[in-house]
Amino acid sequence: MNVVIVGLGNLGSAVATVLARNGHQVMAWEFNQAVVDELNQQHSNSAYLPAVAMPKTIAATSDSQQLPLAGADALIITLPSRFIEQTLAGLTLPAGLPIVNMSKGMNPENGETVCQTLQRLFPNNTLAQLSGPSIANEFVAGVITAFVAASSCHSLQQSLAQLFNNDSLSVQFSTDIVGVELGGIFKNCYALGLGIVGQHAVAGLNFSGAFLTLALQEMRSLAVAMGAQASTFDGLACIGDLIATALSDNSHNRKMGQLLAQGLSLAQIEQQLGVLAEGYKTLATMLPLAQQHGVTLPLAQLINELIEGRLSLDNFCKGFNALLKSPC
Ligand SMILES: NC(=O)C1=CN([C@@H]2O[C@H](COP(=O)(O)OP(=O)(O)OC[C@H]3O[C@@H](n4cnc5c(N)ncnc54)[C@H](OP(=O)(O)O)[C@@H]3O)[C@@H](O)[C@H]2O)C=CC1
Ligand SMILES: O=C(CO)COP(=O)(O)O
Structure with missing residues (x-):
């Protein structure tokens, strides 16, 4: 199959690598010309996917007009x-080209999820959200990984299975695009929070178990109020992704939390990570959204107060302990 990938950061480079290894034709767009040149000449991306030999068949460009959209089977974001909006707004997509979103974030200005933005920009293209516990550094190294392809279009789900399935990668199907996307978005805030408090003496695995349980309850209650199916939260794209992201040392959100706990400023973190992890902006967007929907998110509120410096780590832990005393 022929695939166009937009963005060669950590995730895009890993996706390009596994799809090319599966024998598919991959062409990628990347903003940074140095990354494009390194990929085309040395078949690597030392900034975002160090120590991985990328297949020579992957080609990259920084000129979106060069992308072979007319012959593509899928456009993967x-x-x-x-x-996303600034990059894609100038593109004209062939009407039948399916769009597959793997990004997990929201627009802080209007509260739109990425799928909602894509639907607004390209109302005539079929859409899928591809999510699940899928840390790029792990699946590119052959760690067994299951994705969820959420779409109302069964043939697009099947195309995604055909693209990704191999000895270590699997694609499951869902029709709950809202739940699958919101699970992947909301879990970033809690992974960031656990990254901050995870170093504290009181934060052992008992603490993490309780933290992730409360996190899942909050994610589910807001997402259901926004139209998701509750059962989606028992699956890979929600509880699965929450566990992987919150506990993985490869997670950008967990890492950002750890750096905040070490006292680094946002500018220093941006310099170290390249781009701030999605959970940071999502948290500020999620709390007013919850208010609009009449949902309370006490754990997310505590994380936000901790990040904004209105709560010490000790007082976060006292507040968290108090939450555990409330009836579920
Ligand atoms: N990494 C992972 O394991 C996973 C990530 N995701 C999601 O995928 C998305 C991407 O994450 P990830 O790959 O980790 O991000 P990275 O931080 O690795 O990559 C950031 C990318 O953004 C590019 N960039 C910077 N400025 C611009 C700009 N102005 N216009 C366009 N591109 C720009 C960077 O290019 P430059 O070289 O210039 O810095 C780089 O390619 C996120 O939404 C994340 O939640 C989902 C599943 C797994
Ligand atoms: O969503 C992810 C894995 O499923 C990756 O999360 P990070 O952005 O925290 O690395």
């Missing part, structure tokens, strides 16, 4: 959410 792997950019951080904040760059």
Whole structure:
């Protein structure tokens, strides 16, 4: 199959690699010309996917007009959410080209999820959200990984299975695009929070178990109020992704939390990570959204107060302990 990937950061480079290894034709767009040149000449991306030999068949360009959209079977979006609208707004897509979003974020200005933005920009194209516990550094290294392809279009789900399935990668199907996308978006805030408090003496695995349980309850209650199916939260795209992201040392959100706990400023973190992890902006967007929907998110509120410096780590832990005393 022929695939166009937009964004060669950590995720996009890993997706390009596994699809090319599966024998598919991959052409990628990337903003940074140095990354494009390194990929085309040395078949690597030392900034975002160090120590991985990328297949020589992957080609990259920084000129979106060069993308072979007319002959593509899917357009896969792997950019951080904040760059998606500005990058895609100038593109004219063939009417039948399916769009697959793998980004997990929201627009802080209007509260739109990436799928909602894509639907607004390209109302005539079929859409899928491809999500699940899928840390790029792991699945590119052959760690067994299951994705969820959420779409109302069964043939697009099947195309995604055909693209990704191999000895270590599997694609499951869902029709709950809202739930699958919101699970992947909301879990970033809690992974960021656990990254901050995870170093505290009181934060052992008992703490993490309780933290993730409360996190899942909050994610589910807001997502259901926004139209998701509750049962989606028992699956890969929600509880699965929450566990993987919150506990993985490869997670950008967990890492950002750890750096905040070490006292680094946002500018220093941006310099170290390249781009701020999605959970940071999502948290500020999620709390007013919850208010609009009449849902309370006490754990997310505590994380937000901790990040904004209105709560010490000790007082966060006292507040968290108090939440555990409330009836479920
Ligand atoms: N990494 C992962 O394991 C997974 C990530 N995701 C999601 O995928 C999305 C991307 O994450 P990830 O790959 O980790 O991000 P990275 O931080 O690895 O990559 C950031 C990318 O954004 C590019 N960029 C910077 N500025 C601009 C700009 N102005 N316009 C366009 N591109 C720009 C960077 O290019 P430059 O070289 O210039 O810095 C780089 O390619 C996120 O939404 C994340 O939640 C989902 C599943 C797994
Ligand atoms: O969503 C992810 C894995 O499923 C990756 O999360 P991070 O952006 O925290 O690395």
